[in-house]
Amino acid sequence: MQLDQLLQQRLQARREASLYRQRGLTDSPQGPVRKLAGQSFLNFSSNDYLGLAADTRIADAMIHAVRTQGVGSGASHLTAGHTQAHQQLEDALAVFTGRERALVFGCGYMANLGVITALMAAGDAVFQDRLNHASLLDAGRLSGARFSRFGHLDYALLDAQLHRSRANHQLVVTDGVFSMDGDQADLPHLADVCDAHQAWLMVDDAHGFGVLGELGGGCAEVSGLLPARVPILVGTLGKAFGTAGAFVAGSEALIETLIQFARTYIYTTALPPALAEATCLSLQLVQTEHWRRQRLAELIAQFRQGCAEAGLPLMSSATPIQPLLVGDSQRALQVSEVLRQQGIWVSAIRPPTVPVGSARLRVTLTASHTAEQVNQLLQALTSAWETVNAEY
Numbered sequence: 036m037q038l039d040q041l042l043q044q045r046l047q048a049r050r051e052a053s054l055y056r057q058r059g060l061t062d063s064p065q066g067p068v069r070k071l072a073g074q075s076f077l078n079f080s081s082n083d084y085l086g087l088a089a090d091t092r093i094a095d096a097m098i099h100a101v102r103t104q105g106v107g108s109g110a111s112h113l114t115a116g117h118t119q120a121h122q123q124l125e126d127a128l129a130v131f132t133g134r135e136r137a138l139v140f141g142c143g144y145m146a147n148l149g150v151i152t153a154l155m156a157a158g159d160a161v162f163q164d165r166l167n168h169a170s171l172l173d174a175g176r177l178s179g180a181r182f183s184r185f186g187h188l189d190y191a192l193l194d195a196q197l198h199r200s201r202a203n204h205q206l207v208v209t210d211g212v213f214s215m216d217g218d219q220a221d222l223p224h225l226a227d228v229c230d231a232h233q234a235w236l237m238v239d240d241a242h243g244f245g246v247l248g249e250l251g252g253g254c255a256e257v258s259g260l261l262p263a264r265v266p267i268l269v270g271t272l273g274k275a276f277g278t279a280g281a282f283v284a285g286s287e288a289l290i291e292t293l294i295q296f297a298r299t300y301i302y303t304t305a306l307p308p309a310l311a312e313a314t315c316l317s318l319q320l321v322q323t324e325h326w327r328r329q330r331l332a333e334l335i336a337q338f339r340q341g342c343a344e345a346g347l348p349l350m351s352s353a354t355p356i357q358p359l360l361v362g363d364s365q366r367a368l369q370v371s372e373v374l375r376q377q378g379i380w381v382s383a384i385r386p387p388t389v390p391v392g393s394a395r396l397r398v399t400l401t402a403s404h405t406a407e408q409v410n411q412l413l414q415a416l417t418s419a420w421e422t423v424n425a426e427y
């Protein structure tokens with residue numbers, strides 16, 4: 036069969052299953068109101084939780100750095116691409132996370148692949164929450180270690196799996212805040228289970244950093260656990276930090292090991308130094324502009340109360356990720372489409388991003404939304420829900 040013919044069949048099957056993905060083409064910066072094909076939409080689909088992605092101070096810092104340092108880093112970190120700006124960001128992230136060191140990666144996907152494949156190999160075992168981010172699951176499979184998943188937040192099952200395991204080394208991996216559900220890992224409990232089996236704990240807190248904790252230190256800060264109990268901590272910079280890239284924070288030995296062995300760190304061009312410089316400012320704003328987290332907390336409370344009053348099927352979440360469970364993929368698309376007609380942009384999240392039968396509308400709130408905008412969302416959601424359910 037010709038390649039294109041085969042691909043057309045696959046694409047058609049995906050359309051028929053209501054799983055086809057389309058990219059909304061925007062022509063305005065990230066923010067609560069965005070333009071799609073010239074029309075304005077209220078945006079409840081981004082991970083820009085603190086509203087920093089289009090912050091003009093961060094933009095100015097980046098422009099200034101580009102003027103003085105140019106755009107491209109021109110090389111990988113291990114050859115000639117590691118600059119003062121990268122180093123400063125790493126040092127600042129180490130202080131921020133209370134770890135000995137931090138290492139900046141090109142993105143979160145690469146950080147996760149790099150860490151797990153550098154640390155684990157055949158003869159070892161990796162244990163993951165089944166709702167972990169795709170990059171973690173892919174990394175576990177790629178590592179060559181024995182790979183098991185446990186039920187979401189089912190630490191009793193994990194405990195039993197660890198107990199049975201005869202692997203040389205055991206790595207337990209979890210999202211801090213689960214990206215499509217908004218709920219959180221119980222880190223103290225997880226750390227206890229890991230300690231009981233001398234397993235290592237890795238937490239990817241892509242959605243917790245900036246959002247949770249007095250200083251935005253995420254799940255690790257909230258848990259109050261000593262760094263040694265969460266020896267591998269991953270964060271991304273493209274969500275609450277509003278820039279791009281990711282980091283791993285941990286001990287001196289961990290970071291040196293990653294510099295030596297993490298292939299997604301070694302064999303790739305360093306991020307533009309100006310981006311690192313802009314992120315240094317973003318990191319300061321994350322820590323000092325507490326009002327952003329306060330605003331978020333108010334909006335989350337308002338949204339949850341509104342949904343409860345309207346009888347909407349909210350999932351259990353205290354974070355800016357506030358999904359409404361629909362179940363059926365086609366129906367989730369329909370609700371999203373009806374909202375779109377009312378000028379509201381909320382993505383329908385479908386398998387394989389979430390388990391089959393658990394399609395949902397993933398509403399995300401940010402510090403730059405207003406109470407009025409959340410009210411508009413609630414009204415539109417209530418009517419969209421009625422419209423779509425009336426058709427069933």
Ligand SMILES: *Cc1c(COP(=O)(O)O)cnc(C)c1O
Nearest residue numbers: 142143144168214239241271280
């Ligand atoms: C977004 C995300 C990633 C990937 O980070 P990028 O920098 O976007 O590649 C990794 N882990 C989790 C939990 C995420 O939500």
